[in-house]
Amino acid sequence: PGDQAAEVAAERFQEAWSKQTSRSDAQPPSMLATLTATFGLQFAIAGVFKLLWSTFVLLGASYFVNALIEFVQKKHGWDAIPNKGVGWVLASSFFIDSILAGLALQRMGDVSMRVGIKVRAALITAIYRKSFRLQNANNSGAGNVVSLVSTDCIKMYEGV
Numbered sequence: 001p002g003d004q005a006a007e008v009a010a011e012r013f014q015e016a017w018s019k020q021t022s023r024s025d026a027q028p029p030s031m032l033a034t035l036t037a038t039f040g041l042q043f044a045i046a047g048v049f050k051l052l053w054s055t056f057v058l059l060g061a062s063y064f065v066n067a068l069i070e071f072v073q074k075k076h077g078w079d080a081i082p083n084k085g086v087g088w089v090l091a092s093s094f095f096i097d098s099i100l101a102g103l104a105l106q107r108m109g110d111v112s113m114r115v116g117i118k119v120r121a122a123l124i125t126a127i128y129r130k131s132f133r134l135q136n137a138n139n140s141g142a143g144n145v146v147s148l149v150s151t152d153c154i155k156m157y158e159g160v
Contacts, residue, residue: 004114004118006122009038009118009121009122009125010122010125010126012038012122013034013035013122013126016034016037016038017029017034019037020034035119038122039119042114042115042118043115046108046111046112046115049105049107049111050104050108052100053105056100059097060097060098064093064094064097065094068091068094071086072087120153120154123153124153127153
């Protein structure tokens with residue numbers, strides 16, 4: 001999709017950075033505020049999937065497993081159990097809960113990976129643009145700066 005391109009992420013980042021640098025208050029521009037303005041919604045969506053995954057895991061581990069163990073450990077035999085369908089409902093619910101936990105975990109990982117790639121692409125693009133402007137203005141090599149900062153951008157990607 002078009003919104004997944006590095007150019008789109010870089011342009012959105014550049015717009016947010018321009019707003020940060022042109023603020024009228026006396027505070028310096030904030031990289032965290034810029035990244036939050038640019039990618040905050042997508043990062044929040046990953047957080048929602050993380051919350052759903054945690055809920056499904058806790059629900060499955062605490063309620064369904066305990067209910068299934070209690071149901072199986074009844075000592076009076078199969079005929080003494082009043083509702084024979086309860087075991088099937090519990091097992092089916094545990095199965096559905098496991099599927100939903102897996103889907104939430106997969107979506108969380110996917111969204112987090114996409115946000116990390118966009119952050120890395122936007123930062124590296126901004127750094128290269130700045131280094132080319134500096135190189136053209138000073139006629140000096142900015143390759144060392146780009147190499148060092150590119151490493152920092154990769155570390156930011158790994159941290160997201």
